[in-house]
Amino acid sequence: MGDGRENMKKTYRKLQEDVRKIKFPKIDVWENKYQDKKYFVRFSTSEFTCICPKTSLPDFAVIFVEYSPRKYCIELKSFKEYIGAYRGYGIFHEHVTNRILEDVVKSCKPRYAKVRGEFNVRGGISTTVEAEYKDEN
Numbered sequence: 001m002g003d004g005r006e007n008m009k010k011t012y013r014k015l016q017e018d019v020r021k022i023k024f025p026k027i028d029v030w031e032n033k034y035q036d037k038k039y040f041v042r043f044s045t046s047e048f049t050c051i052c053p054k055t056s057l058p059d060f061a062v063i064f065v066e067y068s069p070r071k072y073c074i075e076l077k078s079f080k081e082y083i084g085a086y087r088g089y090g091i092f093h094e095h096v097t098n099r100i101l102e103d104v105v106k107s108c109k110p111r112y113a114k115v116r117g118e119f120n121v122r123g124g125i126s127t128t129v130e131a132e133y134k135d136e137n
Helices: 005-017 076-088 093-108
Strands: 029-031 041-051 058-068 072-074 112-122 125-134
Touching (some): 072 093, 093 112, 093 125
């Protein structure tokens, strides 16, 4: 009789291998009427949760997003729904941050974007992960 860890390890490995294939809700956008201007949009949420893939315990974080829009801006209600979808997934902090950045860039195609995840202390260690995108055009 096992303690359930073998099943958890299999699940965690599979989720980490397929992290770029997980289906999350789409981040909606709206048309930016100031495309000729270079400016920044910054927002954050303190309601982020996911599951630690090693322990299956919940992880909590503040997620910060900063971007410089071109043609599209992020619709914040859809972003809130997108963030809420992470609640049931076992995913590493580094993967969370990079995946959010990829999805932000895919949705609004900005000039620049940065995502920072400040994850709560676990076992005496806090984690901050930053991922950045710069359009070379």
